Amino acid sequence: MEFSGENVDYYFDDPNATVDYGDMVPLCTMKDYRKLSSMLIPILYSVITAMGIIGNGLVVLTYLFYKRVRSMTDMYLMNLAIADILFVVTLPFWAVDIPTGWIFEDIGCKILKGIYxxxxxxxxxxxxxxxxxxxxxxxxxxxxxxxxxxxLVYSKIICFAIWLAGIVVSLPTFIFSTMYKFETTGKMVCEIRYPKSYSSIGKAVAPTVQLTLGFFVPLLIMVYCYSLIIKTLLQARNFQRHKAFRVVIAVVAAFVVCQVPYNVVVVYDLFRTLDCDTFQSKAIVRTVTQSFAFFHCCLNPVLYAFIGVKFRFYFLKIIQDIWCLSKKYITFRHTLARPSSETFVSRRTSDFDIDNPSSFTV
Structure with a gap:
């Protein structure tokens, strides 16, 4: 998956290939785009990172200390929250890269690109x-x-297979991501650079894999499954039916609104034009739509976890415990009283354990 902060002053066929910049003719300057992105991306990425860590962190905290992982849904939600946290923590590095250039060395380039x-x-x-x-x-x-x-056994196997698939698909990113000095700007950049023998293959395969595994496969599965779920809910005579129906619509709508615009841009990007104004406008649109796609990580905890009654209960429990902890700390600092024997996190769930086989409202 490419980043929107493209360090391009020359427009040529394959920006990731190993080429001789000396013979290039400057066709399109990206100064306006870089000026806009240097102001916009750090703000957007900072907001997404903060919201993503808080929301997904609450989900992980709930599973670690308040609610046992009992079902397949629980296992998937916890792994999704972990994946989203690891995803968003890479964004500040790319936010720093836009105005200053890459400063985290070659090994940092490979690791962060790979984790992403x-x-x-x-x-x-x-x-x-x-x-x-x-x-x-x-x-x-x-x-x-x-x-x-x-x-639970099945879900562990499935999650392991998913993480393994993510690692395998990302191996080229680990291998070919590199830090180098961009000739026209003098800044260090972190990008995927395929050798000449692989450049044409990489240019075709990389976006194809991204679009297939990162968009079309999840979209088709979600449309098929949730269409049948909606059909079943419409046939059910249950007072919870309408609430469940709204949740399904919200899940699908969030995916479509956040992911479709960016992936349309990715498809369009496969057919590049030499028109400089069009190229620069496309880069700006790509930055905005990519940020929308990243924002989906912040919505996942709300759509899949906290919209349910149980998770809202645990969320309030976490807030209550944090409030109690802060009061104890303040009291201890000002009165030097003996520390209370109460603990911040209680693993006793018998008093408020309201689990059932699924933690997802639908």
Whole structure:
């Protein structure tokens, strides 16, 4: 997955190939785009990082200290939150890269690009399997009881396979990402640079894999599963039906609104034009739509976790415990009283354990 902060002053066929810049003719300057992105991207990425860490961090904290992982859905939600956290923590590095150039050495380039790629693909595939899990639990509710008896074992295997797939697909990113000095700006950049023998293949394969695993596969699975879920909910006579229906619509709408615009730009980017104004406008649109796609990480905790009654309960419990901890700390500092024997996190869940096989409202 490419970043929007493209360090391009020359427009040529393959910016990731190993080429001799000395013979290049400057066709298109990106000064206006770089000026805008240096102001816009740090702000957008900072907001996305903060919101992503807080929301997904609460999900992980809930599973670690308040709620046991009991079902396939729980396992998927925890792994999705971890993938989203690892994804958003790479964004500040790219925000710094835009105005200053790459300052984190070659090894940092490979590691951060690789982590970014792994968690992007893993997160998208986890969204797909969550859709399948909800489809089985709702559309085939009766049959799913027997199947979900060994749910936790199956979910661990599936999550392992997803992470492994993310690593395998991201290997070229680890291998070919490199730091080098961009001739026209004098800044160090971190980009994927394929050798000449691989440049044409990499140019074709990389966006194809990104679009397939990172968009089309999850989209098709979600559309199919949630269409049947909606059909089942419309046939059900349950007072929860309308609420569940709204949740499904919100999940699908968030994915479409956040992901479709950026992936349309990626498809369009495969057919590049030599018109400088068009190229610069496309770069700006790519930056904005990419930020929308990243923002989906912030929505996942709300759509898949805290929209449910149980997670809202645990969320309030976390806030209560943090408030109690802060009061104890202030009291201790000002009165030098003996520390209370109460602890910040209680692993006793018997008083408020309201789990059922699924933590997703739908």
């Amino acid at each position: 790629s792994i968690n992007f693909y893993s997160g998208m595939l986890l969204l797909a399997v969550i859709s399948i899990d909800r489809y089985i639990a709702i559309v085939h509710a009766t049959k799913s009881f027997n199947y979900r008896g060994k749910a």
